[in-house]
Amino acid sequence: MLLRLKRFLIGKPMKSQELGEEKLSKLKALAILSSDALSSVAYGTEQMLIVLFTVGFAAMWYSIPISIAVLALLAILVLSYRQTIFSYPSGGGAYIVAKDNLGIRTGLVAGGSLLIDYILTVAVSTSSATDAVTSAFPELQRYRIVIALVMIFFLTIMNLRGITESASVLAYPVYLFVVVIVLMIVIGLFRVATGDIQPIRADFGGQVSGVSLFLLLKAFSSGCSALTGVEAVSNAIPSFKAPAEKNAASTLALMGIILGFMFLGVSMLAYFYGISPIKDVTIMSQTAEAIFGRGIAYFVIQGATALILFLAANTAYAAFPLLAFMLTKDKFMPHAFMIRGDRLGFSNGIIILAVLAGGLAVVSNGYTENLIPLYALGVFIPFTISQLGMIRRWYRLKPQGWLIRLIINCIGMLTTLSITLIFLITKFNQVWMVFIFLPLVYMLFQKIHRHYMVVADQLRIDVESEKPEVKGNTIIIPVAGITRVVMNTISYAKSMSSDIVAVYIGFDDEDIEKMEKKWAEWDCGVRLIVLRSRYRSITRPLAKFIETVEWKKSGAGHITILIPQFITKHWWQNILHNQTSLLIRAYLFKNKNVTISTLPYHLNK
């Protein structure tokens, strides 16, 4: 039943050879790798406006200069990451770059930060997608969590089935989003320019009381959330058509230009149309409504926004299991993350991501606005580490023209570091969790690593000198009577050793006498030892007996316990048999160094 449901949801298992990879053209790569970055437009402006709005409507004009500052930052990031692309053509995620240049510890900080961030990507993106839906259909407001969870469930199934990032179907919504947003910006600004509409808007350049440097920095850092996802291209260079590095670099540049245009455009629209943040309706929704009214155009924009946010969550579904795989290969995460599922995806990573992101959505009640700063911070920490790694690399390798490259990365590093610090200072009450989770994950990585190392030490043998030796084997058979099962068990024992004892554990004299007599009568060639259990326990007298045998053999040779176990025809029939064999097995296994052989006895009626 369960298996059938699994087959229905995720399809038939696939052969290992079917693992292939399609190479991406620039245009397709742009669509597929930039959904995370471009979708940030859906909440970047809003985050900024929320901060400005705290001192009043008049402060809204600051969004324009701040957006330009964010744009400048974007340019710096794109330049820096171009250099990473050419240096790490096999994929330069922050974990790889940091591990390679700054040592494994820094690598783990970047890796841990990214893992947490991918979880936040899924939670934030699906929640924002839900916002886009509920802005258009307010009556769905009370099903927020359900909508977000359905999206997560759908993403999980999709990824377990193995829809790869390269599927063409995932590209169209990105094109659609870019086209509709660009159209919206053009038409919106055209109408402003023609004076077609004249809403109340903040006085540009006007003095506003209450605006402090702190507030502006806070607004700036909020705006930086629009830059999340920019790093995606640099992780995926091997997927590009040759010349891969060059194509990837162009794609990154193109993505930067589109993202910059859209972000500034949306910010300008919001300003010119005098839009301010209100509860339960996004800035995007308000803007689209102000420009087009609640017509078809409006719903297309909302739909495209929801879709691209959904795809942004999907990128985390590709990135998380892959990063987990890399960390597992380096023995910092449980082996389970290395196993490919039926459809060749790293199922465990996919499932863990889904569970954690779903949990986050439930805990935050579907309102993840408060998680966006944490999410953005989680991006800027690896940004900074990655730049730092590149600086170290230039300094170490000193290739031709290294100085100018080092300077570019230095500027990048200092900028992202500043933003990280601004985040920590201006939004401490929203991002303090990073000081708990990041060290926790880091410690866990180390603890796991230490365990694997210790185990490997214990298991390693010298192939030259260490060979298996033959020792004696004492076989102990617990018996409860004389039945076909006992006969089979003794037959089995006789085929493997001549050192056999049967052990009967009796509760009262009458039973014991009867058993002894019957055993003698049977005369099966195996000695019977009778133990009296005053507390009606089977396991404890047996364990004591094993100790005696161990003591007699003084550690030389093996000890085997043979336990017959009924296998009933129907599962419910198990209730009818005392699960003594399971009890014995569990108890001895935990406490004694004996081999436990379970002989199945299939009841066929």
Next chain:
Amino acid sequence: MLLRLKRFLIGKPMKSQELGEEKLSKLKALAILSSDALSSVAYGTEQMLIVLFTVGFAAMWYSIPISIAVLALLAILVLSYRQTIFSYPSGGGAYIVAKDNLGIRTGLVAGGSLLIDYILTVAVSTSSATDAVTSAFPELQRYRIVIALVMIFFLTIMNLRGITESASVLAYPVYLFVVVIVLMIVIGLFRVATGDIQPIRADFGGQVSGVSLFLLLKAFSSGCSALTGVEAVSNAIPSFKAPAEKNAASTLALMGIILGFMFLGVSMLAYFYGISPIKDVTIMSQTAEAIFGRGIAYFVIQGATALILFLAANTAYAAFPLLAFMLTKDKFMPHAFMIRGDRLGFSNGIIILAVLAGGLAVVSNGYTENLIPLYALGVFIPFTISQLGMIRRWYRLKPQGWLIRLIINCIGMLTTLSITLIFLITKFNQVWMVFIFLPLVYMLFQKIHRHYMVVADQLRIDVESEKPEVKGNTIIIPVAGITRVVMNTISYAKSMSSDIVAVYIGFDDEDIEKMEKKWAEWDCGVRLIVLRSRYRSITRPLAKFIETVEWKKSGAGHITILIPQFITKHWWQNILHNQTSLLIRAYLFKNKNVTISTLPYHLNK
């Protein structure tokens, strides 16, 4: 941790020899065996009044003649059960009597009926005890379920600890109850006789419209719920001091007299004080308040009532596991009901009873009034069967004076049968469940019995001719690399057979080649067979390989799979190891007829 909690709640394990039994004097036996019967006074009158009240206050006077009819029935029951006592001095429960005289099928009907009834006893008695408490303290009304569940929990712990029925502490509340109720009756009737109080009461003998024979029969059957528990003495004869039968018979008679007096007394008080049933306050509570006011006397009566009801539930805790034990001995219930726990009680019976009764209390929301008819019916079915069994016995054995005895049991049987029928007719909407549960339990008994019989057939051997024979043993060792664990496993295999193959399941060519090379280098004396798994499954290729081996051996000899298993030092470390060995074990165990030997490898760091 869990073990420590268990020790705290139920105490240290006891030795089997400590199982002893104290013999009861008549007076003590009266107290201990009659709590179930005497406690019925707490709801018997009430049940009757509820029915009469449906046609109006004027009908209340009928309670007096109906009570007298119930009394007559009580006399018949006492006489009938006297005869059972003398015929079955080792204990004559309905299951035993029916099985002995009417065959096992009728016995199972009686036994099933009783088992269900004991569950109802606990649910009804604890709920009635809760009623007594909440009548006195109405503010506790909303904690009804909690109070009932706490009582059940307490009873369970008490019985798992092994407070036997014979503990003196259980006798005092019964004496107290008898004393206070008798005092209440005497004082109450005295005050009526002196004309001290003159409340509005129904006109005795007055014509009331709406009173039909149906109604009166219904009220009568409701009143019969006061007779539940009368059979207890006849089950416990071996516990009496010698001469046991005589003492038991006198105790039964004495109990009958006290019960009859109290029941009639309470009914008369209720009539003379003009009390009618109201929600959330019991008749007992109203009566006590009418006589004594809400003073100390009132609270003592409520307390004694709650206590005796609590003890009535306790009798089911003794009876249910014992009857389950008897049914298990006859192989109609799972073996587990025969196991004595740490404190020598049949813990499984106690726990199952607690769970079912607790569940019933929760499902019925703590209002078990509706269960009382079902409960009473469940008593009268075994009453009837038991009488029928006695009739059959007299007719079969024909001892001296058998005719008169047969007639007594005939009258008894016909009366209880009539009441059973009245129940079914007048209260069908409250007792129809018996037609579902009783057949269900009966079928379950039969199904279980059949299974045990079939298994016994399969297991039985002829001690004379069937002896264990020695066969070959092929050992298959799945290996994943060359480690200390693999070396140990091969060492073990070599000590038991010379027919050994190691099996490596590879996912890609590179791994396979590497493994083959390393294995050759090691040269451990065991052949390596390499299987390629295209679907990354370990179990399926292994199972296929086993099939090949099976086919080659064509069924002769054993096949053993050796599986090494890590035992990590801390449980959480298990997450770090793929549980492949468990998977293999579970899969093969279910599907193949191979012995699975698990070699523990204790990681000590």
